[in-house]
Amino acid sequence: MSNHITAEENRQTPATGALEGVRVVDLSRFIAGPYCAMLLGDMGADVIKVEPPDLGESSRTIGPFVEGESLYTMVFNRNKRSLTLDLRSEPGKNVLRDLLRKADVLVENFVPGTLEKMGFDEATLTKLNPRLIVTRISGFGQSGPLSDKPCFDVIAQSMSGLMDITGDAKGRPTMAGTYVVDYSTGLYATIGTLGALQARSRTGKGQVVDVALLDSALSMLMTAIPEQQLHGRTMTRRGNRDRYCAPCNSFPTSDGAWVHIAVAGEPKFRALAETMGNASPADDSRFLDNDARMENVDELEEIICDWTKTQTAPALLECLEGIGVPSARVASVSDLVDDAHLAHRGQILDMDHPKAGTIPMQGFSVQFGDSPMRLQNPPPMLGEHTDEVLREWLSLAPDRINQLREDGSI
């Protein structure tokens, strides 16, 4: 792990983050909301994760654990400080009101209606702080026939068609191997928050930003909707084949690996065909242009497969690289951790956690030239910063904080 970026190196970065001075209250749970708030923190915002006393945010009970701390919670919550607050109690709600008066952004992903029941409907929030941006994340959005239904990433994958278009042509609908909808929703929520900050710089006013898992899933359907409505053609799953170009698929090699080969356009196809020598499909009328290759893709892939099976993955990749055809070995997660390029990009970040020790996780996904993302805080332990935040944000005296603690409000 010696090439990874350490917390110490990271902190030495002198520049300030893009969102320096922006204050965020994060009431969200699980992934989409926490990931949005984490990205705001990565950009330098001061993010306060507000959690119920005792058990904390729901994800804290999800394993795997390191020294009792949930890795799941950790990977979605760096660059935040944790404050406990009982939002069912009036003193707790009062503290939240005070925090929101000082905040620029509120992030929440309760089921729609919950925030309202807690007494924080949109009109109340605007009155509390007209500059507040309220980023609301939900399964189906804040209104509409399905809005009050609970949702998870995979429910949106199911309902959006994403699951139906993933997997082998002859197999069953297949879930993406990761929470693609949670992630994309977190990204859209971040975009919405930043867009609202930009609007506020002109208007002086905050606004509500409403993003939904189902909408985010739908956004990733490429040409599926116009194809369905204009051509009556239902997009469905086709394994690892590209939908628009051929040959693009994963092929087996003699050493038991898979190599993905993506040939787009005639020059690349001719280069591939030439390098295949005797096996070349170049002069075959079935493969004359991309339309023909898409039409006869089974036969084309069989010819290529017969060729790749005679080669080891390293030999095949060297050959493909020589002719400029995009290609890659299908890697396992275990291949990543010592990858020199990822190390150069700082894509594995070692965090010093006060209880769990050194925790490696994904690095920063946006590299800013002058206002770099950086690690300011490892993922917080439950309530780790309650006193500090109440003092800094609200100037509460130790006596007042003790009283809140005795009441069970923090």
Next chain:
Amino acid sequence: MSNHITAEENRQTPATGALEGVRVVDLSRFIAGPYCAMLLGDMGADVIKVEPPDLGESSRTIGPFVEGESLYTMVFNRNKRSLTLDLRSEPGKNVLRDLLRKADVLVENFVPGTLEKMGFDEATLTKLNPRLIVTRISGFGQSGPLSDKPCFDVIAQSMSGLMDITGDAKGRPTMAGTYVVDYSTGLYATIGTLGALQARSRTGKGQVVDVALLDSALSMLMTAIPEQQLHGRTMTRRGNRDRYCAPCNSFPTSDGAWVHIAVAGEPKFRALAETMGNASPADDSRFLDNDARMENVDELEEIICDWTKTQTAPALLECLEGIGVPSARVASVSDLVDDAHLAHRGQILDMDHPKAGTIPMQGFSVQFGDSPMRLQNPPPMLGEHTDEVLREWLSLAPDRINQLREDGSI
């Protein structure tokens, strides 16, 4: 399609977009770059898509087509105006220089080094316009051992482990059914651009934003990296099973559908078990808590499967909804186009295209309360706005525009 949002309804929205007044020059091709620039346009920025004369941006040759216009190009390029420019010619480069002097943002996704070879290295760009934000999108980032390699979405899916963690446990590595990495990279690029705008509001200076397909893919690995490094456990594919909770999987019904059921937490599990009646797995010690259920997930899923197979999808869904267990029928794209909830959310947008007629596509993924995204321009035809933009942005006289056209520069 009567419930869809029409262009006319959309234009009637009186408010201005979040990025009103922001000017964007978009040199990018295919998906990640164009999608980033499109989102900036959705938020109200004035986005100029700069394309080579004659054939235009590379994606314009990719089918399917409607009246000769590529649907693929359309779904990634609404809310832009198209200007043709020969960037290999000096007069063409001069026009680009003039555009960049007036711009707030440049979006590009050439292979790293290309922009430099064209004479637009970062120092030159800064001198041209110190306020310019340069959003650079590439496969592997602007530096590092792999930086000069071409890349596509699926190459990053292969190299990041995403492909290896997707698909059936006993099957082969599986590609996500959509370009999840292109989309997420477009989203990170948008976040970077907006973050840089925020930084500029303090510093008065633009900066370079560098995002990469491989970094974006890596960002979506959940707990895979710490699990690999701390526990030596390599995350891999497990079909439609959740990685952290059980039972969560897709189950077959008596009418040939798949229903995804996501049971997280003890109360939901007990509710499910109770409703299963005689088949209830509740009192079985193998399923005592989430850890036990993850351990014995094969057996648990078999019991549930035996139960779901006796029911139709509508009956099963009604039952699960009654007990508050998140669940959904695995939908086909054909199910989406008449969905009442999606219509309520305006998630299918009908665009009036001057040549291709009415084109439906995905709606807006971020709903702003006061500065809504809206359709200002359908996807442009090649060079449709060349004269208009040269007049508006650069105040070029008709004679000068004619001369550029005669020279083949536009």
